[in-house]
Structure formats: C-alpha cells, structure tokens
Amino acid sequence: MSKQIQTNSFPFSTKLNLAPLVQYWEANLESNNIFQLYPTDRIKELIKAAPELKEPIEDLDSLKNHKELLGLLMSAIMPPALMETEFAAALVPFNFIGFYATPGYRRLLPLDKIRTDITSSFKDNDMEAAKIFRACLFVLNKFYGTDLKFDQPVLITIPDLETKLDRIYKVEFNLQFAEVIKKKPLKPLSKEQIQILMSDIYNTELWLEYIEPDRFEFQGFSLCHLVEVTEGEMLSRIKYDLLKKDAVICPNSFESIQQKIRSIFNLPQMQLGLSFFDIDNNIMSNQGMSGWNSFMMPNQQEKLSCDYFVGSIYDKANDLKRPVIIEDLEAMPDKSHIEKELIKKGIKNVAVAPIMYDNNVIGMLELGTPYVGKLNAISASKMEAVLPMFSAAVHRVLEEMKTEVRALIQEECTAIHPSVEWRFLQEGYDILGKRMSGRKEAFGSIVFDNVYPLYGMSDIRNSSLERNTAIQQDLKQNLNEAKKVLKAIAEKKNMPILSEIEFRINKEVEKIAKGLNSGDESSVIDFLKNEIVPAFDHFKNGDESLNKIINNYENLLDPTLGVVYNKRKDFEESLTQINKVISDYLEEVELEAQNIFPHYFEKYKTDGVEYNIYMGQSMVNDREFSPLYLNNFRLWQLIVMCEIAAKVEGLKSNLSKPLDITQLILVHGEPLSIKFRKDEKHFDVDGAYNIRYEIVKKRIDKAFILDTEERLTQPGKIAIVYTQQKEREEYTRYIQYLQSVGYLKDTVEHLELEELQGAHGLKAIRVEVNGKAEPKEFGSEVIQSVLEAIEAE
Numbered sequence: 001m002s003k004q005i006q007t008n009s010f011p012f013s014t015k016l017n018l019a020p021l022v023q024y025w026e027a028n029l030e031s032n033n034i035f036q037l038y039p040t041d042r043i044k045e046l047i048k049a050a051p052e053l054k055e056p057i058e059d060l061d062s063l064k065n066h067k068e069l070l071g072l073l074m075s076a077i078m079p080p081a082l083m084e085t086e087f088a089a090a091l092v093p094f095n096f097i098g099f100y101a102t103p104g105y106r107r108l109l110p111l112d113k114i115r116t117d118i119t120s121s122f123k124d125n126d127m128e129a130a131k132i133f134r135a136c137l138f139v140l141n142k143f144y145g146t147d148l149k150f151d152q153p154v155l156i157t158i159p160d161l162e163t164k165l166d167r168i169y170k171v172e173f174n175l176q177f178a179e180v181i182k183k184k185p186l187k188p189l190s191k192e193q194i195q196i197l198m199s200d201i202y203n204t205e206l207w208l209e210y211i212e213p214d215r216f217e218f219q220g221f222s223l224c225h226l227v228e229v230t231e232g233e234m235l236s237r238i239k240y241d242l243l244k245k246d247a248v249i250c251p252n253s254f255e256s257i258q259q260k261i262r263s264i265f266n267l268p269q270m271q272l273g274l275s276f277f278d279i280d281n282n283i284m285s286n287q288g289m290s291g292w293n294s295f296m297m298p299n300q301q302e303k304l305s306c307d308y309f310v311g312s313i314y315d316k317a318n319d320l321k322r323p324v325i326i327e328d329l330e331a332m333p334d335k336s337h338i339e340k341e342l343i344k345k346g347i348k349n350v351a352v353a354p355i356m357y358d359n360n361v362i363g364m365l366e367l368g369t370p371y372v373g374k375l376n377a378i379s380a381s382k383m384e385a386v387l388p389m390f391s392a393a394v395h396r397v398l399e400e401m402k403t404e405v406r407a408l409i410q411e412e413c414t415a416i417h418p419s420v421e422w423r424f425l426q427e428g429y430d431i432l433g434k435r436m437s438g439r440k441e442a443f444g445s446i447v448f449d450n451v452y453p454l455y456g457m458s459d460i461r462n463s464s465l466e467r468n469t470a471i472q473q474d475l476k477q478n479l480n481e482a483k484k485v486l487k488a489i490a491e492k493k494n495m496p497i498l499s500e501i502e503f504r505i506n507k508e509v510e511k512i513a514k515g516l517n518s519g520d521e522s523s524v525i526d527f528l529k530n531e532i533v534p535a536f537d538h539f540k541n542g543d544e545s546l547n548k549i550i551n552n553y554e555n556l557l558d559p560t561l562g563v564v565y566n567k568r569k570d571f572e573e574s575l576t577q578i579n580k581v582i583s584d585y586l587e588e589v590e591l592e593a594q595n596i597f598p599h600y601f602e603k604y605k606t607d608g609v610e611y612n613i614y615m616g617q618s619m620v621n622d623r624e625f626s627p628l629y630l631n632n633f634r635l636w637q638l639i640v641m642c643e644i645a646a647k648v649e650g651l652k653s654n655l656s657k658p659l660d661i662t663q664l665i666l667v668h669g670e671p672l673s674i675k676f677r678k679d680e681k682h683f684d685v686d687g688a689y690n691i692r693y694e695i696v697k698k699r700i701d702k703a704f705i706l707d708t709e710e711r712l713t714q715p716g717k718i719a720i721v722y723t724q725q726k727e728r729e730e731y732t733r734y735i736q737y738l739q740s741v742g743y744l745k746d747t748v749e750h751l752e753l754e755e756l757q758g759a760h761g762l763k764a765i766r767v768e769v770n771g772k773a774e775p776k777e778f779g780s781e782v783i784q785s786v787l788e789a790i791e792a793e
Contacts, residue, residue: 009128010094010095010132010135011208011213012094012132012135012213013213013214013216013217014093014095014217014218014219015058015092015217015219016056016099016219016220017054017055017056017057017219017220017221018053018054018057018073018220018221020178021073021074021076021177022047022053024076024177025073025076026044026047029043043069043072046066046068046069046072047069050066050069053069056219060097060112070099074090077090077223078090078100078102083103084102084104086104087102087108087169087225087226087228088105088224088225088226089102089105089106089111089223089224090221090222090223091222091223091224092222093219093221094134094222096109096114097112097113098224099111105224108158108167109158117158118157118158120155120156120157121155121156122154123202129204132204132208133201133202133204135218136208138178138218139180139211139216140211142179143180143182144186144189144194146194150201153170154170154171155170155171156171156226160266163268165263165266165268166234166260168228168230168233169226169229169230170227171224171226172226172227173222173223175220175222177221177222177223178219178220178221178222179218179220180216180218180219181216181219182216183214184214184215187210189210193210197210230263230266231264234260234264235264235382235386237260238257238260238261238386238389239386242257242386242390242392243389245396247393248292248393248394248397249292249397251292254292254293257272258271261367264382265367265374265375265379265382269371270368270369271293271295271367271368272293272365272366273293273294273364273365273367274294274364274365274366274394275294275366276355276394276397277306277361277363284304284306284309284314284364294364294366295345295347295366296309296366309338310336312336312339313326313336313339313350314352314364317352317354318364321356321361322354323351323352323353324351325351325375325376325377326339326349327349327373327375327376328348329342329343329347329348329349330343330348330372342368347368347370348369348370349368349369349371349373350367350368350375351367351368351375351383352364352365352366353383353387355387355394356391357391357392357394362395362398363391363394365383419600419619420446420619423446423448423621424446445676446676447673447674447675447686448600448616448618448619448673448674448683449618449673450616450617451600451614451616451618451619451671451673451674453612453614453674453693454612454615454634454637454665455610455613455665455697456637456640456641456663456665456666457608457609457701458582458608458641458644458648458663459607459610459664460578461659461660461661461662463607463608463659467568467607468515468516469567470568470570470657471516471521472512472515473567474563474565474566474567474568475508475512475521475524475525475563475564476512476513477566478528478556478557478564479505479508479509480509481553481556481564482505482553483505485536485549486498486501486505487502488546492545492546501531501535508523508527512524525563528562528563529562533562536550536553536554567657570657571656571657573656573657574655574656574657574658574659575659578608578648578659578661579605579609581648582608582609582644582648582661583603583605583609585640585643585644586609586644589636589640589643593633593636596632596633596636597615597620597623597625599613599614599619599633600612600613600615600674601613602683608661612683613637614674616671634667634731635734635737637665638665638734638738639738639743641663641665642718642738642743642744642770642773643743644661645663645716645718645769645771646771646772646773660715660716662713662717663713663718664701664713664718664719664720665718665719665720665721666700667722667723667731669722669723669727672690673685673690674686695756696721696759699759700721700759700762701713703721703754703756704753704754705751705754706752706754707754712751712753712764712766716769716771717766717767718767718769719766720765721762721763721764722762722763722764722765723761728763728765731765735748735767741773742770743769743773744767744770745767745770747768748765748767749765749767750765
C-alpha cells in the first residue's frame with residue numbers, strides 16, 4: 001500500500017469504499033430521475049469497467065486509473081460550478097486522509113497528511129478524542145436504537161501559509177456515504193449505561209470500554225465542507241479578550257488582539273493603536289498601558305496635550321464622535337503635523353475611531369496600514385461590533401487607575417483640595433505609569449509658580465489674656481471652696497495637718513492672684529487632686545455631716561476634669577461658637593467663589609480662624625487666569641470680612657462670655673511659588689525670597705503702630721497690611737465702594753507699622769466695620785460690575 005489510510009491513534013478500523021456512491025449513481029441512472037443530462041451509457045460502461053470501486057480500497061493511488069469516472073461520480077456532491085469557490089473534500093471515514101477535493105481545500109490542507117499547525121475548538125485541542133466520540137455515537141445510533149445528535153460546531157484554525165495570519169473555518173461533516181459494519185457480536189448496553197456515557201462525553205477510555213473498537217469497522221467516505229468564519233469568530237474572541245481585567249494593559253493581550261484584527265482584515269502589516277483621554281489633565285496618553293502602543297505618539301511619548309492634535313484627523317474624530325477614515329494619507333489635502341508623522345512611520349491608510357463612554361470620548365482606537373485604500377468605510381465597519389467592548393475595557397482601566405492614583409495620593413499627601421487635585425492626579429498617573437513599566441518611582445515635588453496669595457485672619461481679641469483670666473478665676477474659686485470645706489472639717493476634727501493644708505491653700509491663692517505664670521495651672525491642679533481630694537475622701541467615710549459638705553464641694557467640680565470649670569468653660573464655649581460661625585461661613589462663601597475662578601483654599605482654627613488663598617495660571621489646566629480675577633478676590637475678601645464682623649456682632653447676645661474679634665488682611669502684590677510639603681501635608685511658600693511673606697504672616701497680628709503702644713488689630717475694625725502705593729490705591733477704591741453700600745463706616749486710618757524682624761516698610765489701612773449693616777447679595781456678576789466701575793473712574 002503506497003499511502004497509509006489507517007492512523008495509529010484512531011482505535012476503529014476505517015476503509016475507503018466508494019460502493020455507496022456507485023450504488024447511488026446506479027440507482028438514479030436506472031430511474032433516470034436525477035442524472036438526465038449525463039451520458040448514461042458512458043457512465044454505466046465506466047462503472048462496469050471498474051468493479052474494484054465497489055470493494056474496500058487499500059491503495060489510494062489505485063484511484064488514479066479512474067480519474068474520469070471519479071470526476072463524474074464526485075460531481076453529484078461537488079458540482080463543477082462550485083469547485084472554485086467551495087472548500088470541500090472527500091475523506092476516509094473519521095480520517096483526514098482524502099482522495100478528492102476542490103482547489104480551495106487543497107490550498108488549505110493537504111490530502112495525504114495532517115498539518116501539525118492546525119488547532120481546533122475541541123476540548124484541549126484533542127481531535128482524536130472528538131473523532132472517537134463521534135464514531136461511538138455513529139455506532140450507538142446504528143446498532144443500539146438511539147437517535148443521539150451532537151450539534152456543537154467544530155471550528156479549526158488554519159494559519160495562512162502566505163500571510164501567516166490565522167483563518168478560522170467551521171467544519172461540516174456529511175456521513176451520508178459512510179457506514180459502520182459489525183465484525184463481532186454486539187456487546188449489550190442498557191439505557192442506564194448509555195446515559196452514563198452521555199454524561200461524560202470527553203472520557204474516551206470509558207466510551208471505548210463500553211463500545212469496543214475491534215467489534216466494528218467504518219467503510220465508505222465522508223464529505224468535509226469548510227465554511228470560513230474568520231471575521232465573526234475573531235470579533236467574538238476579541239470581545240472575550242476585552243472582558244479580561246487587564247485587557248488593555250497587558251503586552252501579550254495587545255499582540256493577541258492586534259493579530260486577530262489583522263486576521264479580520266487579512267492584512268498582515270496592519271497596526272493597532274490605542275490611547276485614552278485624560279479629562280482631568282487634558283491629555284491623550286497610553287501611560288500605564290504597558291505594551292499597548294499608539295502610533296500617533298511621536299517617538300512613543302507616553303502623553304501629549306490635546307492641543308497637539310488640533311486640526312488633525314484625531315481632532316475631527318473627537319468632534320464628530322464617529323470614525324474618520326483616510327484611504328490615502330499622502331493624497332490628503334491640508335495635512336497637519338500628525339498626518340505627516342504617520343506617513344513617516346509608513347502608514348498610508350488610517351482609520352481613527354473615538355472610544356465612547358456615556359457619550360463622552362475617553363480614548364482613540366487606531367488602525368493603520370501601508371496599503372492605500374485597504375481600509376475604507378465598508379471594511380472599517382467590521383470593527384464597530386467591538387468598539388463598545390474597547391470602551392468598557394478602557395473605562396474599566398481608567399477607573400482602576402484613578403482608584404490606584406487616589407490611593408497613592410492618599411498615602412503620600414492625605415486629603416487634597418479639589419482645586420489642585422488635577423495636579424496631584426497628573427503626578428500620580430506619571431508615577432503609576434513608570435511603576436507599571438518596572439521603574440521605581442517616588443512621589444515628586446508639587447510646585448505652583450507665579451501664584452498670588454491672599455491671607456486673612458479673624459482672631460479673638462486678647463484670647464490668651466481672656467483664657468488666663470478665666471483659668472485664674474476658676475482656680476481661685478476652687479481653692480476657696482476647698483478652704484471652706486477644710487474649715488468645716490477642722491471644727492469637728494482637731495488635727496494640726498488641716499491647718500497646714502489651709503496654709504498651703506492660702507499660699508496658692510496668693511500666688512495666682514498676682515497672675516498666672518507657666519506651670520501655675522498644673523501645679524494648683526496637682527495640689528487639688530493629689531492632696532485635697534484624698535484628704536476629703538478620708539473624712540467622707542467617718543461623719544455623715546462632713547459627707548454632705550464634701551459632696552456639695554464635689555458637685556461644684558467638672559465631672560471630667562475634677563476641678564472647677566465655669567469661667568473657662570464659658571470662654572471655650574464662646575470661642576468655639578465664634579470659630580464655628582466664621583469657619584462655616586468661610587466654607588460656604590469660598591465654595592461659591594470657586595465658581596468665579598478655581599483657587600487653593602486652606603483654613604486653620606486656633607483662637608480664631610486663619611486662611612490662605614492661592615490663585616494663578618499654574619494652578620488651573622483648563623482656564624485662563626487674568627489679573628481681574630485677583631482684583632475680584634481682593635474685593636470679595638474684604639466683603640467677606642465685613643460680613644463676618646456683622647455675624648459675630650449678632651452672635652454676642654447668645655454667648656456665655658462676650659468676646660470681640662479683630663480682623664486682618666495681608667496684601668502681597670508680587671506672585672510667589674508654593675510647594676506641597678509631604679511631611680506636613682500642606683502647601684507652603686517655596687524659595688528664600690518668598691519666605692519673607694511667611695514671616696510677615698506669623699508676626700503681623702502682633703504688630704504695633706509706629707511710635708505708639710497701640711496694637712494694629714482692634715475690635716470692630718479691619719486692618720489691611722500692604723507695602724506698595726498701588727495696593728493702597730486699589731484698596732482705597734474698594735473701601736469707598738463698601739462705605740457707599742453701608743458695610744464700612746467713614747473712619748479710615750492710614751498707618752505705618754513698627755519694624756518686624758525680617759519685614760520692613762509695612763503700612764496699613766484700618767477701617768471701621770458697620771456691624772449693623774444689612775447683608776447684601778455680592779455675586780460674581782455684582783463684584784465684576786463694581787470692579788469695572790472702579791476701573792472706569
């Protein structure tokens with residue numbers, strides 16, 4: 001036998017036999033129903049001359065002697081009109097060895113051997129197991145009265161020998177001309193045993209145990225028909241790939257999807273590109289998408305400002321929110337630098353499709369080829385089915401990256417003000433992208449250059465003195481009440497130690513009456529808790545009348561602190577109420593001010609409220625800064641100070657301890673730089689020259705008017721500290737306006753301040769606030785119109 005038919009791994013005996021086909025012809029030639037147009041006598045003559053075709057054929061080469069007859073016989077199942085378009089072959093049953101095929105099939109698969117580079121959709125790519133299962137089904141249906149069908153489609157992947165791209169075909173087998181012959185008596189099988197087999201279809205050992213192969217032989221031939229399903233199947237596989245968590249960040253995933261897309265279009269040199277749109281930073285990027293390239297990026301940069309793409313096909317796709325296809329880039333008129341860059345990379349034909357999520361563009365999918373016209377509106381439409389999956393995959397990655405970046409920011413910087421969050425996100429994405437590419441990277445410096453500061457303070461007047469006075473009064477009361485109890489005990493208990501303790505109480509009262517020094521408060525409290533309390537506890541248990549007196553004393557004490565806490569409590573409650581009113585109001589109006597122009601804002605509660613505002617071009621990435629915004633905020637700040645004064649004045653009648661506030665604004669006319677201090681988790685000025693501003697901030701509230709003993713900050717007034725004449729003129733205009741609307745009284749003082757360490761030549765304007773003024777609506781439009789009117793004057 002010159003050509004081996006039986007394969008060693010298939011356990012059933014198989015033989016080629018054309019008898020079923022010959023008999024089919026003979027029967028229909030006789031009835032003259034189907035083959036009316038065929039030369040009946042000639043066919044009968046050829047069949048009569050080839051009796052060996054009705055017997056099992058051992059040697060395929062023997063068929064060469066019957067080419068004419070074989071062609072006629074096979075024309076019944078492979079019509080000549082379809083020979084050039086179909087992929088079909090006649091094969092030995094349950095074997096891939098064939099004897100007749102269309103030209104298309106022969107280009108894909110040889111008939112005399114099995115290609116080892118083919119893969120199938122069978123479980124674990126085990127084609128032999130699949131053949132055994134189907135052969136056993138054939139036996140069951142023929143000899144055991146079953147009617148079992150297995151309709152799962154069979155797919156095989158065949159690499160194209162020329163392009164090396166995978167092509168996928170659905171395999172359809174027709175066993176009309178195949179039969180199984182019983183060589184030995186049947187082995188009995190019950191319905192239960194057949195059910196066991198059907199519940200474990202991939203267990204070939206079990207099947208061959210019940211259906212013994214040596215009892216059967218397959219004869220005849222099978223017809224194999226291949227239907228190409230490359231496009232649909234590759235699209236389905238791409239969708240499956242994109243469902244994976246790391247679909248658009250894994251290098252292997254990129255190569256796999258790119259190859260599938262090449263197979264869909266049958267273009268081996270097609271390139272895939274993907275990038276995402278970072279809305280927060282107004283950039284296009286593929287940062288963090290390791291291995292995923294975007295051929296629009298010059299020199300493989302990881303990110304580019306969206307302004308870089310203005311006027312290009314990417315810009316057009318973004319505006320239209322639909323794919324843009326250029327069949328011939330070189331012939332395209334008015335090419336931007338982007339199209340010229342693509343041509344340099346060998347791309348002559350390109351399709352750019354926006355990746356959409358919630359009707360927003362979140363990225364770009366790119367297809368490029370060196371073949372003019374291969375990508376057109378019709379062919380590019382093949383990708384429309386997977387665009388939603390790319391959208392979901394990119395959105396998922398962006399959300400995960402955002403979560404990682406926020407976690408990184410939280411770890412490095414804790415809470416970040418929303419106005420500058422974009423810059424921290426930008427830094428976070430940079431770090432994340434570098435770490436994902438294997439580089440060790442730490443959080444860098446966040447610096448904003450050329451920003452304008454605004455500083456304001458609403459402080460409790462003489463808060464330290466008020467607090468010390470309250471503490472002093474509470475301690476004196478506590479000591480005097482303890483002395484009363486001691487006297488009551490001494491009347492009943494004649495003990496010299498009681499006189500000694502009273503002597504010490506008198507000394508403590510005398511000491512704190514002169515004023516509290518450092519350590520006095522803790523010294524008195526220690527004395528009360530460690531000596532007075534134990535003594536009183538001792539006498540409580542021995543005498544009922546003393547027990548009542550001591551209990552009355554203890555009722556005067558704060559249950560938590562264990563000392564008298566009346567005046568101090570009144571002071572602290574009043575201070576807390578004032579701070580809350582100021583702080584809440586600042587938060588409310590500052591939030592509205594963010595709509596005027598984004599800015600950085602931070603406040604601190606001490607014995608009052610201090611706040612910093614920084615604003616400038618470097619602190620925004622999607623707005624244009626103008627000096628008018630700075631003027632607007634200076635006027636806004638002065639208005640806010642007036643309204644704070646009015647709110648605190650209205651609060652006084654509800655305070656346990658009436659307190660006054662003083663207010664101060666520090667004007668700094670020159671821009672400076674601020675830097676985020678990771679160790680302190682907040683922004684501070686950067687650079688030696690700018691340190692002067694911080695020094696002034698820390699000391700200005702204690703400043704005195706030059707050649708006087710008078711403090712600059714006074715209740716009911718706002719002090720505006722400045723250094724330049726133009727600043728005086730600017731604030732004079734604002735003051736005049738606020739006087740006209742009743743927020744400020746007519747009293748205006750122009751003052752020079754004493755020299756402070758590190759700060760010289762400071763001047764101030766001090767104005768009196770009308771605490772009874774009716775609040776007015778000062779929206780951004782009103783302030784804008786006021787500024788324009790002032791400028792016109």
